[in-house]
Amino acid sequence: MIVVSDTSPITNLAAIGQLDLLHQLYETVIIPVAVYNEMVSVNPAVPGAVAVQSLSWIQAQTVANTQSVIDLQRGQNDIDLGEAEAIALALELKADLLLMDERRGRVLAENYGLSITGLLGVLLQAKGNGLIPSVKVMMDQLIERAKFRVSSQLYAAVLKTADE
Template sequence: MKVIVSDTTSLIALEGLQSIELLCAVFESILIPQAVLNELSAGSPDIIKKINAAGCIEIIRLEPSEQLISLQLVLDLGEAEAITLALERQLPILIDERKGRSIALQKHLIVTGFAGLLLLAVRKNVLQPSIAQSMLDQAISNGFRISDKLYRQVSATYQAEQIMLK
C-alpha cells in the first residue's frame, strides 16, 4: 500500500505518541478529508502544524454526494468522508471504529487500523516488534480502545515477528 485514506482515531493515537511521522515511513501519501482534520484540530489545535510538518499528508475537500449523505446517516462526518474518499479513489482505509470498519468492509474496501499500521511498520523494518508493542500499550494507556481478542492476536504476531528477527 503506497497511498491510504485515514480516519481520525489512528491519527489521534499517533499524535498521543508524538509519532505522526510514522505514517510517512509506512506510506508514500496519506489522504485525510477535511472533516477528519476538523475533528483532529478540535481536540488538538497544534495537530495542523504536525500534519504539515510530516510532509506526506494531504487534506482533501469532498464535494457533497449521495454516497456521503447516505453514510452520514449512520456514521459521524469524519468517518463518512473518509469512507467516501476511499471509495472515490479506490484506496485502502485506516479506520478503527467498529461500525465504520464494518461499513468499509461491506463496501469492499481494504481496511486496516492502528494495530495493523504498527504491524505494517514492523514488516517494513520501520519499527522493531518490541517498539510496536510498546506503542500499542502506550496508545491504550492514552485511551485507544482495542478488543482483548485483537490485542492478544496482535501481541502474538509481534512476538512471532520478534522471534523471526533472532
C-alpha cells in the same frame, strides 16, 4: 499507493510521537476535510492537529460527491461525518487502503469492498518493515498515553501475530 485515513490513526500515533510511521509506510496520507476539521477545530487541540496543518505528506481533500456522504450517514446512524467522508473519499479515489479503527465504520467500508486496516495493523506492518522493534511497547504506550482502547483478546492476538 493511495491511502485515506480517518482521525484515530493520526491522533493516536501523534500522541505517542510516532506519526512519522505513516509517512515511512505510505509516503502520502489523504484525509477528508471533515477529518481535518475534527482535528484542528477543537479546543483543546488534539494530538496531530499541528501536523495535519503543516506536514506536506498529510493532504486534506474535499469529497466531490457530497450526496454519498449523506447517504453513508443516513444508512448508518452511528457513522460520524469524518468516518463517512473517509469512506466516500476512499471510494472516489479508489484508494488502496483506508485507515480506520471504529468498528461500525470498518464494517461499512468492508461492505463497499474497501481494504482497511486500523492502528494496530499499522503497527504490525511497521514491525514487519523493520521500522519499530516491538508492537507491544507501542500498544502499551497507546493504551497509557492516548487512552487507546483494545480488548484483551485483540491485544493477545496482535502480540501473537507480531511473534511477541
